[in-house]
Amino acid sequence: MTPRRILCSLLFVVSVGALASAQRPDDGLSPELARRLGQMIDRDWQQRPQWADMLSDLLQGRGMRPGEGWFGPSESRLDWDSFSDQFDANDDGRISLEELPEASRRSFYLARLDRTRDGELSRDDFVNPRPGPASQMARQLFSRWDSDSNGRISQTEFADFFEAADPEGLGFFTPRDLELALAPSPSRQAASQGDENSPPSPTGLLNGFLAGEFGSLQEGPALNDEAPGFRLSTFDGKQKIGLSDYRDKKPVVLIFGSFT
Structure with a gap:
C-alpha cells in the first residue's frame, strides 16, 4: 500500500471516528480498529515521517512514554x-x-x-540506556526525594526521606516501610483514581494528536542541520526580530519552553 493510500485511509477513519464521537460520545474508533490501523502503518509505510511514528504508537496504545512515538532519545555531537x-x-x-x-x-x-x-x-x-522499568522507577524515586523540585537530591532531602521511612528510629527500614513511604496519601490516590480507570479513547487521542496537543506535526531540524529562519514580534509589537539578523554579529541564545 502506497503512502498516499495510507493517508486516505487515515483521513477516512479519523473523519468517521470524529463524526461518530460528536454524535454519540460513547462511539467512535474502537481500540481494536485503532490497533489494526497502527499495525498497517508499521507494515506498509516503511519510509514515513516522524508524526506517523507517533500516530502509529498512539493507535496501538503506546506513544506517551520515553522512547515511544516521537519521544526518542536525544542526539549529540559529543559521542x-x-x-x-x-x-x-x-x-x-x-x-x-x-x-x-x-x-x-x-x-x-x-x-x-x-x-x-x-x-x-x-x-x-x-551509550544511552533504553527507557525501561529501571528508568521509570528512577524518575519516580527522584520525584519523591527531590522535595523542593530543583532537579537535585541533597543529603538533607535523602535524610528526611530516610527518617520518614523509619518512624521508629531503628536506623534501617524494611521493604514494607519503603512501600508505605512511597505510597501516595489516600486523598491523592482518590483524586487520581478516575484517571487510571478511564484512559482516553482512541478517538480522543486522535483528536488531541491532530489538534497538536502532543506536539507539532512538523519535524524540527536534525542534528547538524541549520536552524530554520523565523521572525518573532517583540513584546510591544512594534518590530519583528529574525534569527538571521544577528548571524555572525553577536552571540544568540534561544530559550525554548514547553506549553505543558
Whole structure:
C-alpha cells in the first residue's frame, strides 16, 4: 500500500471516528480498529515521517512514554568517537585517568562520565540506556526525594526521606516501610483514581494528536542541520526580530519552553 493510500485511509477513519464521537460520545474508533490501523502503518509505510511514528504508537496504545512515538532519545555531537579521537592517546579503545586533561580535575571528569563504574572510559559509557522499568522507577524515586523540585537530591532531602521511612528510629527500614513511604496519601490516590480507570479513547487521542496537543506535526531540524529562519514580534509589537539578523554579529541564545 502506497503512502498516499495510507493517508486516505487515515483521513477516512479519523473523519468517521470524529463524526461518530460528536454524535454519540460513547462511539467512535474502537481500540481494536485503532490497533489494526497502527499495525498497517508499521507494515506498509516503511519510509514515513516522524508524526506517523507517533500516530502509529498512539493507535496501538503506546506513544506517551520515553522512547515511544516521537519521544526518542536525544542526539549529540559529543559521542564516543569524537571524545576518543581527542583523548585516547594510545588508541586502545579506552581512556584512562592519566589520558584526561587538567590533572586537578581528572577524577571529577572520570566520575561524571564513567557510567559503568570500571575506572576507565569506553564506548559503553557513552551509550544511552533504553527507557525501561529501571528508568521509570528512577524518575519516580527522584520525584519523591527531590522535595523542593530543583532537579537535585541533597543529603538533607535523602535524610528526611530516610527518617520518614523509619518512624521508629531503628536506623534501617524494611521493604514494607519503603512501600508505605512511597505510597501516595489516600486523598491523592482518590483524586487520581478516575484517571487510571478511564484512559482516553482512541478517538480522543486522535483528536488531541491532530489538534497538536502532543506536539507539532512538523519535524524540527536534525542534528547538524541549520536552524530554520523565523521572525518573532517583540513584546510591544512594534518590530519583528529574525534569527538571521544577528548571524555572525553577536552571540544568540534561544530559550525554548514547553506549553505543558
